[in-house]
Amino acid sequence: MPRVYDLCARVQNGFRARLQSIAIPETKMNLAIANILYREGFLSSVTRGSHLGPDVEYTPTTNDNIATRRLWLSLKYKDNMPTLSHLSVISKPSKKITFTVNEMKQIASGRRAKFIKPLQPGEIAIVNTNRGVLEIQEAIQKNVGGEVLCRAS
Numbered sequence: 001m002p003r004v005y006d007l008c009a010r011v012q013n014g015f016r017a018r019l020q021s022i023a024i025p026e027t028k029m030n031l032a033i034a035n036i037l038y039r040e041g042f043l044s045s046v047t048r049g050s051h052l053g054p055d056v057e058y059t060p061t062t063n064d065n066i067a068t069r070r071l072w073l074s075l076k077y078k079d080n081m082p083t084l085s086h087l088s089v090i091s092k093p094s095k096k097i098t099f100t101v102n103e104m105k106q107i108a109s110g111r112r113a114k115f116i117k118p119l120q121p122g123e124i125a126i127v128n129t130n131r132g133v134l135e136i137q138e139a140i141q142k143n144v145g146g147e148v149l150c151r152a153s
Contacts, residue, residue, distance in 0.1 A: 004149045005089045007033060014075055015082040023051065023070040026061065032133035033126055033149070034073055040124050040135065042084040042152060045074040090116060090125070090148045099127070100145040107148075108136055116148070123153040 007030050014022035024030050026048065034046045047054040050065070054072040061069050076083045091097040103113040107125065110118045119125060125136040129146035139146060 003093065004029065004033065005092065008087045008089050008150055011037075011073065011075075011084065012087045014073075015084055018077075018082075019075060021054075021072050021074045023049070023072055026066075026069040026071050029128075029133065030071055034071055036124075036126055036133065036135050037073075037084070037152065040152070042076060043073050044076040047072045047074075085153055087150060087152045089150050091150075096147055098145065098147050101140060101143055104136055104140050104145065104148075108140060119151065120153065123151060125151045 007024055010022055010024050024034070031046075034043065037043045038046050048059075048061075049055045049070055049072045050059070051068045051070055059065070097114070097116065099107070099113065104125075104127070106113040107116060107118055112118055119136070126149045127134050127136055127139045127146045128149050129139055129142075129144040131142060131144055133149070134142070134144075134146075136148075
């Protein structure tokens, strides 16, 4: 099962190599994180496809083709510079980092919580909550805590 650190490494390596698009395994977690990165303006598009390329027309994922299904992320550049300069994992399999709503408010407002540095302007954090994968501001608005997966700037 692909983990969050695999997604972070693939996206960051794609930006460093100046690729136009990259393929990541199609999982619900990867789709949710990719959609957040798309909504926040770090990616130009997210499409489903096979290991050969993006789909031209809709192909459902079944048990027969699940091993070859991929999400194709189109990377976004501005003035020939990547819009995403840093994507790092916070919570790892060896050490899960969970925050309450108050701790998330501290991080978002520029104060340190536990041992995590505060978010800088233009930086986002992605949180896995019981209401799904959310950006940290959405989690604060919905008043839910959870596991802080990664941060992007």
